[in-house]
Amino acid sequence: MQTIENYQYDKKGFLGAGSFGSVYKAKNIKTGEIVALKILDMKLFQDQFMIDSLKNEIKVMQTLTSPNVVRMLDVFGNKQQTYMAIELCDSDLRSVMHKKGHIQEQQAIEVLAQLMNGFKDLVSHNYIHRDIKPENCLVKSNVYKVADFGFATKVDITGRQLLRECVGTPIYMSPQILNKHQYSAKSDIWSIGMMYYEILFGKTAWSCRDMNSLLRSIKTQPLRFPYERPISENSKDFIKKCLMIEEANRIGWNEIFTHPIFTMKQSGQMQQKQNYELPQQCIKILRKMQEVVTENNIDPHFIFQRFDKDKNNILDAKEFKELILAVDPNTTQYEIQTLFTRICGKDQIVNYIEFQKLFTEFDFSDLNDRAGHIIKDIQAVIKANNMNITQIFNKYDKNHQGDLDYQEFYNLIKVIVPGIKDYEIQLMFTKFDRDNNGAVSFPEFQYVLSKGTGQTQKDGITQRASGVLKQLQNTIRINNLDISKIFQRFDKSGDGAIDQEEFFQLLKAIDGKISRNEAASVFHVFDKNHDDQISFEEFKSQL
Incomplete structure (x- = not known):
């Protein structure tokens, strides 16, 4: 047990760690109150911006008094360490959302209303938060509270003052910040709209695994609401007004607190029927x-x-x-x-x-297909960043056998989307491994990722075609067969290349039920230069 001024804590009470220190559950010796004690290592604050951010966070928290803002109870320290005693909460909004998948609209409005009460306190003192996200919204005894004010800044709330600092979390950044343009106090309103959408639907309004794909999605895709989870017109209107791309069209702080979603008494039946009842x-x-x-x-x-x-x-x-x-x-x-x-x-x-x-x-996407949504996000990243899926696959196929085991697949996806969670990769792997043999072949990889990336094959790879290709690869590897002799056997014309008919006969020898269209889809995988024949080098590279 360690004692620092009026607080006692030990290692068993460890709550978490951040870039600048650790947080422990502690007890105020005088009052008996249990708090979260944040211990910051000042050696890690290497520039003036970091030091100013810490001072600013302390100042903001000491200023705010709303029950929907996490309270600063005490602050003290020395040149080596700074100690912040903060109101101890039970969890954060991200954890609640992860546990429930999504939050029913009536409860979601209640959560939003509480958080807006906290933002109202912030705005009344001419501050904006600049890092609004579910992780920075804590909950204590079912009361939701705004937290983490490290990026908060004084600003003209009317929107006349423009800022340039690019701070916050990319998923919730406004288009102006993503574009590195000047932005106003309305940037926080965009973040609120993005977060409320995610609370309601358990997914983001646009694919947003990186800044490039998010910005591209915002520019090219309209704001849509999942058909399978209808919500009230009030919620739709609130989100639409928050997520207006141009700041001039976005709802302002003077209007947002009086939006009908907060002022009108909500009826027992929140969800209004869709215009179309579709089977x-x-x-x-x-x-x-x-x-x-x-x-x-x-x-x-x-x-x-x-x-x-x-x-x-x-x-x-x-x-x-x-x-x-x-x-x-x-x-x-x-x-x-x-x-x-x-x-x-x-x-x-x-x-x-x-x-x-x-x-x-x-x-109209399937909200229950979590893996499908993750795959669409990755397709968006590949397209926005002009990645070549063939080069990516070959780089991580360490043994050059034409498939990825789970670890190779894991390493590859982590490079495309560094922030992806391990459980999300596990979900995806089952989607990629179409024949359930514990590995992802290149045709399987290409079949899933080529859609929407501009790297689509002519006909796509069906499950049967993918299986036949894998069987051919495994047969050659297991039996240590001579690839050149196989090539010569099916090169009936002896012209040093295999045409579509010859290739079809080769695949039929492996699976007599394969169709010509399915064989053609595999043919296009081998035919790298698209000259409608497979050279020995092209044949060898796939096997």
């Missing part, structure tokens, strides 16, 4: 369409106009059918008719406003 099969069609549109950066207006033959901003049943089949040729007539009937109304036509709303307001 699951229709949702799947729209999900597929949305994926195609997003992956290829297609403007919904462009799709609509392409099939609006008479250019009257209306699609009849025939035009609508042609549009759907162009997006997904496997859609059945019954599914198309069901979808058309659901969205056309009594007039038996689909106008552009209806079509656009369906595409731009709703997110």
Whole structure:
């Protein structure tokens, strides 16, 4: 047990560590109050900016008095260490969200209202926080409190004063900060909107695993609300007003505290019905369409106009059918008719406003497919940073056998997205390892990641085709077969190259049920220079 002035603590009470020190559970000897004692090593404060940030944090916390702000109880120290006795809380909002997946709207509004009460205290003293995120919102006995004021600064709350410092957490940064432009006090309002969206849906409004992909997503993708989890118009309006890209259009601090989400008495039934009650099969069609549109950066207006033959901003049943089949040729007539009937109304036509709303307001992705959402985030990072998935795969395939074991896969993903959690990588691995053999082949890797990255294969790799390729690779490796002799055997023409028919016969020898289309998809993996034949070097490189 150690005693520092009026506080006692020991190593058993360790709560966590940060960049500048550690936090312990401690007891005030005089009052008996249990506190969080933050012990900061001043040697780690290597420049004036860090020292000023610490002084600022202390000053802000001593100023604020709201029950929805974490209280500073005491501060003392010497040249070697600074001690901060802070109100001890039970958990943080991130932990609550992780445990629940998402928070029901009525409770989410209550959480938001409490935090806004804390922000109101901050704003009333002309401060903005600049690092609003779930980790900096603590909870004690079901009371939510704003915490961590290291980046807080004095500012003109009306928005007339512009700042330049790039501080905070990228996921919650406003577009102005991401673009390294000047920003105002409204930057915190953007962060609040991003956080409230995440509280409601258990996912972020845009793919945001790094700054480049987040900024690209904000610029190219509309703000959408998950169809599977309807929320009230008040919540939608609050989020939309917080997440206006241009600061001039974003709601201000003078208006935000009186938004109807806080001032109107919420009814018992928070969730309003969607305009369209769609069966699951229709949702799947729209999900597929949305994926195609997003992956290829297609403007919904462009799709609509392409099939609006008479250019009257209306699609009849025939035009609508042609549009759907162009997006997904496997859609059945019954599914198309069901979808058309659901969205056309009594007039038996689909106008552009209806079509656009369906595409731009709703997110039809499967909220329960956590691995799928992570993969989409990684696809966005690859595209935004112009990464080459073939080069990435080859770099981490240490034994050059054409597949990645779990550790190789783990190391690769960590490089693409350094902040990704271990459990997220485990979820993803099962999605990549399509044949469940404990390794990810290049075709499996390419099949999952090529979508939406501009590196799509001609036909894609089906599960059967991927399995056949793996079987060929394993057969050669296990039996120590001579690759050159296999090549010569199937090079029937003897011209030093294998064409599609010869390659098809090779794969049929491994799996008699493989189709020509599936064989063609594997052929394109081998045919690196796209000359419609496989040279021995191309053949050898895959095996």
